[in-house]
Structure formats: structure tokens, C-alpha cells
Amino acid sequence: MPLSRAAVGTLRAAIAAIRPRGPGFDQPLDEHVLGEIETTLPYLPAPMRLAFPLGLRLIEFGAPLFVRRWERFSRMPTDEAQRYLERLQQAGGLPAALVLGLRALVFLSFYQHPSVLASLEVDWAGRAEAQVRRRAALLGGEPP
DSSP states (O other): OOOOHHHHHHHHHHHHHHSOOSTTTOSSOHHHHHHHHHHHGGGSOHHHHHHHHHHHHHHHHOHHHHTOOOSOGGGSOHHHHHHHHHHHHHHOHHHHHHHHHHHHHHHHHHHTSHHHHHHTTOOHHHHHHHHHHHHHHHHTSOOO
16 A cells, blocks of 8 residues: 655655765665665555554654654754654654664665665675685585
8 A cells, every 4th residue: 555645755754864874875865765665565564564654644743742843754854853753762662663663664775775785895696605605615515
């Protein structure tokens, strides 16, 4: 079930607040991360899949409860949005679980992008090949 336009706006703001910043990470990948998360949602367990849009709504409109601000999450500056998400996580319970799950989705999508892997000098295929050769050598055989 696709996310509403409002939920996508909240998710975009969350991605901007959560994703890593700094040398090697300041790449225009927010739309890629958003697409990966939307692609992943149908594979979540049913309770999570159904609760995700409600959780995004809580994030969007929960600022008066958690940080005493009368502002929607998607309209906050990035640094304030980061503090708001930290506050939600410190609140414990369901809000903390929601932020933790959202962070996991953002990080998984972000860190698997080929340009991020390249900036981190991670070569999964090369590592797998090296491990196969090493195991073959240890076992006294030739790699396939």
C-alpha cells in the first residue's frame, strides 16, 4: 500500500535529519533512500507495515507533545528535526521503537548505495572472492 503524499513528506524530512553528513557522505542520495524505503515497506511484517504510516503521522504532529513546539516535523530546520528525533528516542516506548526502526531503514538504504560503498572503500564482491580463495587454500583445493 503506497504512502500518502503527507507521509512521503514526513519521510523525506526524516531522511534529511537521520542520514550521515560529512566528507564522503554529502551526496544527493535522499531520493534514492526514499525509493529504497518505499520498496522495502511491502516486505515488512504486517503489523509494522500497517503501523508505519501512523508512526510517520506521530512524528509529523508530535512536536507539541515531545518538544513543546507548535511546528510540524516536515517544516523544521534539519538541526531541530535531529534534536526532535533524539527526544522521541529518549522518550522510550513506542516513539523510541519508531525512531529506531526509521533509523535502521534510512541507514540500510543509505549505506548500500554504490557511491557510499565506494567512498568507504567497501568491495563486497571482491571480499567474497578473496574469502573463497582463502578457504580453498586452507582446505588444500582450488577455488571454483
